Amino acid sequence: MMRKRQEEFFDVCSRCKTGYSCCNDTTPPVTEERRRIIESYLKEKRVSIKDPFAKKEYVFPRLIEGGYCVFHDKKTRKCIIHSVKPETCVAGPITFDINIRSGKIEWFIKREKICQLAGIVLRDKERLEKHWSVAKEELLRLVKELDGKALAEILKKDEPETFKIGEDCLDEGVLSKLKGA
Ligand code: SF4
Ligand code: SF4
Structure with a gap:
């Protein structure tokens, strides 16, 4: 069974003060398997996002206003798909x-x-x-x-x-x- 992913680091990142955001102007690769996992997670959580993925040379989460990743929650500064986010994240x-x-x-x-x-x-x-x-x-x-x-x-x-x-x-x-x- 896969161990929990990056659990203990979540709070550090949500309070990140470096002024450098990992969730802005970034295009983490999403494999077919990861996409399937994220889509079923969104469905299970009843979160509806129109066209969450974009594709150039590879698939990645779409960027929205201000260059943020579509999965970045501006209010909480957390990732809404934290437990299933892309590998590089x-x-x-x-x-x-x-x-x-x-x-x-x-x-x-x-x-x-x-x-x-x-x-x-x-x-x-x-x-x-x-x-x-x-x-x-x-x-x-x-x-x-x-x-x-x-x-x-x-x-x-x-x-x-x-x-x-x-x-x-x-x-x-x-x-x-x-x-x-
Ligand atoms: S959000 Fe990114 S830059 Fe900020 S602490 Fe976390 S890993 Fe580091
Ligand atoms: S998937 Fe989550 S952790 Fe990765 S860039 Fe988007 S909001 Fe940030």
């Missing part, structure tokens, strides 16, 4: 890159100056390890599920103000998908 402030030459997935974390949560986990080794393992589980599933073109597009995104915390060998299937993209 769960993993934050941990992000990833893929180095095709070395065959590794590289892990990065945001700097504290742009993310309060990063500061909290970086000061507490146990919390960092715990969150990193959740982030790995989420992001490794994501890179497996995305098609090569979508993944290649996501890797073009710049992640400023982050630094590398480690790397792991990547599944050969993901690498060949990228080579063929």
Whole structure:
């Protein structure tokens, strides 16, 4: 059974004071499976949102007024699909890159100056390890599920103000998908 996703970090993010919002001007990738999960969650909660997803090179939650994600609640500053949100949203402030030459997935974390949560986990080794393992589980599933073109597009995104915390060998299937993209 999948463990609870990012439960202990929710309050930190809803009180984020960095002036940098993770839910603005952002297009987290949504796989077919994630879309199905989100749609059934919205149905179960009887939340009706017209066309919640948009698509360019990949599917992502539609952006609304002010550049906010359609699932961002302006009043509470919380995500209305928190328990089923996209993988990159769960993993934050941990992000990833893929180095095709070395065959590794590289892990990065945001700097504290742009993310309060990063500061909290970086000061507490146990919390960092715990969150990193959740982030790995989420992001490794994501890179497996995305098609090569979508993944290649996501890797073009710049992640400023982050630094590398480690790397792991990547599944050969993901690498060949990228080579063929
Ligand atoms: S992850 Fe960091 S920057 Fe994003 S909302 Fe949470 S505390 Fe703010
Ligand atoms: S899905 Fe939720 S956490 Fe992710 S960007 Fe949208 S509002 Fe923020």
